[in-house]
Amino acid sequence: MGTIGSWSYKFLAICFYVPLFCSSNELHVGAAEKEMVKVGVIIDNNSIVGRYIDMALSDFYAEHASYRTRLSLCSMDSQKDVVAAASAALDLMENEEVYAIIRPEWSSQAKFVIDLGARAQVPIISFSATSPSLSPAQNNYFVRTTYDDSVQVKAIAAVVQTFGWKEVVPVYEDTDYGNGLIPYITDAFQEIDTRVPYRSVIHPSAHDIDILNELVKLMTMQTRVFLVHMTASLGSRLFLQANKAGMLNDETVWIVTDGLTSLLDPVGYGAKESMQGVIGVRPHLPMSKRLERFKKKYLIGTRKLNLFALRGYDTVSALANAVEMAWWNSSTSQNRRRMRPNTRTRLNLSALGVSEMDPEILRWIRNSTVNGLTGQF
Template sequence: MVKVGVMIDKNSRVGRHIDMALSDFYAEHASYRTRLSLCSRDSQNDVVAAASAALDLMENEQVYAIIGPEWSSQAKFVIDLGARAQVPIISFSATSPSLSPAQNIYFVRTTYDDSVQVKAIAAVVQIFGWKEVVPLYEDTEYGNGLIPCITNAFQEIDTRVPYRSVIHPSAHDIDILNELIKLMTMQTRVFLVHMTASLGSRLFLQANKAGMLNDETVWIVTDGLTSLLDPVGYRAKESMQGVIGVRPHLPMSKRLERFKKKYLIGARKLNLFALWGYDTVSALANAVEMAWWNSSKSRNRRRTRPKAGDGLRPSKFEVFNVVGHNEWVIGYWTPKHGLCSKRTKSNVSNFTKKENGCRTSKDNLMPPIWPGGTRQQPKGWVIPTVTGKKMKIGVPVTQRFSEFFKIVWDPQTDVPTYSGFSYDVFLEVLKELPFALPYEFKPFMNASRQSAGSYDDLLYQCYLQVVDAVVADMTIIANRSNYVDFALPYSESGVSMLVAMKDDKRRNMWIFLKPLKWNLWLTTGLAFVFKGFIVWVLERQKNEDFNGSPGEQFRLCLWFSFSTLVFAHRERIMSNLTRLVLVIWLFVVLIITQSYTANLASLLTVQRLQPKFVDVHDLVRNRHYVGYQSSFVKELLIREMNFDESRLRSYSSPEKYHKALMKGSGNGGVDAIFDETPYLKLFLAKYCDKYTIIGPTYKTDGFAFVSSTSLSLCSMHYYL
């Protein structure tokens, strides 16, 4: 006789299957010489009682192994005791991933650990496109062990876990209801429940009472609520309509059929842990017989040192849907092929790589019936309506550059209207968010609807949590990041210098003389006269057209010279030498006329940008006045560019920029404006012919939205 301890709660359904398994095994193997003697102890569903029972079995009964306990929280302590006493602890129901046979060679797990189901759960979440999931789990070894695994699986499919709801098994119903009400204040409506059935049943009863099993919610359960170690009651099943779950697939066999016919009379469905407990006892009895035969030759009955293993791995999971009092299988999941529908179950082995698209297509699952009795898939988020709380967003009231943010109050209804580039960006971000974001704008103004302070003052309101966020053309600065959070920038960055342009004095009525210099004009005129004289000398003896009185000959020489400029001469040419001179001269004239035309066209059509100042150092050295708008630009001018603070002047609108630049330093204005590039481009769009941006650009981080550090807009940051 080999003593084996059994630690099971006396109220558990699994206990009677242990005794049945031993009777069946020896009925089939009557010739075996060894027999197991089961020493049962009640674990009382308590950690301390389980540890006490384990010590009693090891010290008083001197058992060779212990089957049990049932729960992971109990198994954690019993495994440590077994390792000290070198007594193997064999568990068919402790599924927490934190209990690893690889870390303790005296722990043998004859069931699956919970981590094997996380890929199947993640596949279900991915196939329906949900981007946020809130896990609800019990505060035990069993509940806490799965969360790191499921969180990592969700990260791989880009799904966030915005909140974790932890419920202790001893929590009262009112505590569970309060936690559910807290969940109703959030926008996420996809819930993953990882609990034993005793706590899970109470959870769903309270969720149904709170109206949370409606057509806007999604409930997914792990196999803890379906394995029937602690079966879900009839009332709880009525509160789980539309729930989706996963569980290991148990392939049918003749042995399983015989087991079900013999031991499940009157039972509604198969208890997986009862089956695993039955197999555990049979396997242990067979192992004892084999060990006896191996050691009988030496007559040395020694304890056998067990080998560590990684545990069992199911080849397939079922995806089921709770409808009525039944759990309808709507698909299957395998590590190789992903999700596939019940219709293609028999053809899984024939899938090709091309057909593996079933992993991300909803067509590969039978259409489930969701909570509320609808087949319309819930979107997974809603606008919270329990408390009516909205995010308060501070916005600036300013006249400086209203193209970014502008507020106009209706004179009749007194309702504000918002517009501007920053406002449009904010609306586009809201469209991209996978959840609703209820909000209301809070203009930063005084009683007369004027600005209540600077942008730094507006940020300080966010720090004080008067507002939750700020939507404005707010520049990202290092010292501001110490007390608020910035999203990603949505505009270009940089501080540039704007200066006025000089007047082009050449653009007057005598501009036609500007293409050529005076000495070139003089040389060209003399060349015309000299060319006319040469032609007269060569032609006057042979050509009657060049004869006449001296005055007529002089006028003819001038006329012939200048008429060649436009090729309008009509006199006949008799001498070959004259023709040679004319060919050379006409080529020279062609070059002169084309150069003149090109230069004149350039003067008339091309804008000559001639800024008054091109170097920042000239402004600093000559102590010119410069203008700015925001406080951080002032700090940049003083700290980085070495401007004297007394030479800085502040302006608040594009119109004031224009007036100050027109006056100049000598008349109470400024000679340059330093501001961020987006503002200066808006200014140039209005005054493009009088000013220009010159010099280097001093890099900044651009404009961004702001939230308080206690309420970080993580999802908005991502989509920006």
Template sequence: LDLIKNKQVQAIIGPQGSAQADFLIHLGDKSHVPIVSFSATSPPLSSLRSPYFLRAAQIDSSQVNAISAVIQAFGWKEAVLIYVDNDFGAGIIPSLTEALEELNTRVPYRSPISPSATDDQILRELYKLMTMQTRVFIVHVLTTLGSWLFAKAKEVGMMNEGYVWILTNGITDLLSSVDSSVVASSMQGVLGIKTYIPDSPYLDNFMVRWRMKFQQENPSAHNPTLNIFGYRAYDAAWALAMAAEEMGATNFTYQMLNSSTETTDIDKFGVSLNGQKLLQELSNMTFAGLTGNFRLVDGQLESTVFQTVNINGNAGRGIGFWTLENGLVRDLYSFSTSKYSTNIGSIIWPGDSISVPKGWEIPTNGKKLKILVPLKDSFFQFVTVSQDPNTNTFQVTGYRAKYLR
């Protein structure tokens, strides 16, 4: 409020998360101030249809076709969706479900987990999942909850052979910030979709300069790194600076609106006289950024490539890519005759297995089916019950017993 009302800023870079975006987007619309977010990735924000909200990040739903391509490539017919129960988590679920069902992959269950879930609550949900036939789980959570989830999954035996775990980029993009002991002990064999950042001299040069400056200001820091949000924040700031430069010498002022119906601080905002022009310059901005080509399409960062990774050791090992044109491929310069081919690198699955899991199992820890046998002296050809005098146990024979076995 202070930035717009008193400082009369011309643009705002933020907010950091989707949860805070609604209010800030409303302020930007009212005051004609572009809001440039590098980390609010939840799809529902697009439904606000705010002309002054620009997403300098890939929307979460942009990866759903990459995920469904992995599912289709290995022939799995069902997948359970596990997600954090908030705006970030729930936002991707409709588009992910639709992408899977278009390829005839059924979603038999959705598992929302509270971001403040206790260990016992997570365990109860995992035990519920173990009673289901499906063994393919797609996980869309952030790193803190993800660490707890996989530690508990390991504890109950859900990281053994036969299970399939696929991560969205909510964790995979930030895997370096996950406790390495958790990754090494509880996440082995997991697949993930990761935002692809191409190597470039520009990125290498930036990281050298950034590390030097960071260590000057933080002498005790060892081997500092930036995650993708740091790169995007820099690209967003660079885009805004270039857009302002394109506008030339301009008097950046507000027009104050007089209204007798003003009742709140928000109603007393002025309107930026240059907001529309600045918005246009930002929307048309293209350049080679830290994360690749910076280009906004329909108000959000264009995305055409994702990397597929397989977690082994303390990190994710690249095994291929997904592109809009070719689907799953081993490298970016190869061509696939099918968008759902398994032409990617070798995979080590949970349980240190190299065999592709079939994606389902008959649950052995659910409720047992009880079958009652009538003790009637008739129809012996169908069922006969005899008692062993030594063990006092009953033995059931006959056609029906043989059929049920």
């Protein structure tokens, strides 16, 4: 597991005490008859992903009622902040003693959390951190259950080549996520003789007036083809300002990467209206009987399917299966318990305990193949 091979593209005031709750899915049998396995979830509380994660657990254990383990999810709010996400990870590892952590929301959050996971030997599993700079090959305890952003560059280059555009200006956010794609896309443009005369870099915390000023600068250039690589929160603000500046017209071409096209639901109605006519690339979601059953059960129309949330659904299902396999294939019950040093200091890296179960879970999730809602991965 690591990338989804069946998908293809088509046209410090620090708050260390983040609210936390643990929940479990107890179907058909009492909790006393099952082994409850704590897993951390770092998530934006306003995201639809949380609902899909709950649905995943309900569906998985309804289908596998005989399994002897149950995931007990300990959820913490990422607050859309790098420091808050890292703080949440530390709290989950030390105080909740979780065996794995799911989903640092963005690549900038994941970088810190992955380092913490490596130190504590706790698998960090992400379906949303797509920056090519985050490599599972270089981070033993990092599992990416989606593709990395470099996969989409061929589709973007094909669009540019088809329309014969000879100059493209990338407009991207100044984060690991935003910067990670640029070397790949510039190389792809060079192969089709398309120039990149300028790079427009916008910080996520930029004010609307700063965004507008950058757009005014772009208006003075001859290039009228722009490639936007941003998260939904910044991208929606960019297009609202571009619309106000009169830059969404027949003379200007806007191309957006998967980070926006797969996350259109959170950007809001006003931003969607501003993005009419924008070209986007996103993974092809293969329709299957499993996905059709899911849509009918939860009364979700095809247009309302959120690919980002579906990845979360599949990731939780895969982890639940890996935990079952790892738990009952470990040599002794002692190996299943987290081994801790005597000294405990709150949020102290040296106090993080290590369990032999964590590497087992990592091994099983990497070696398993799952037929999920988004395809095989």
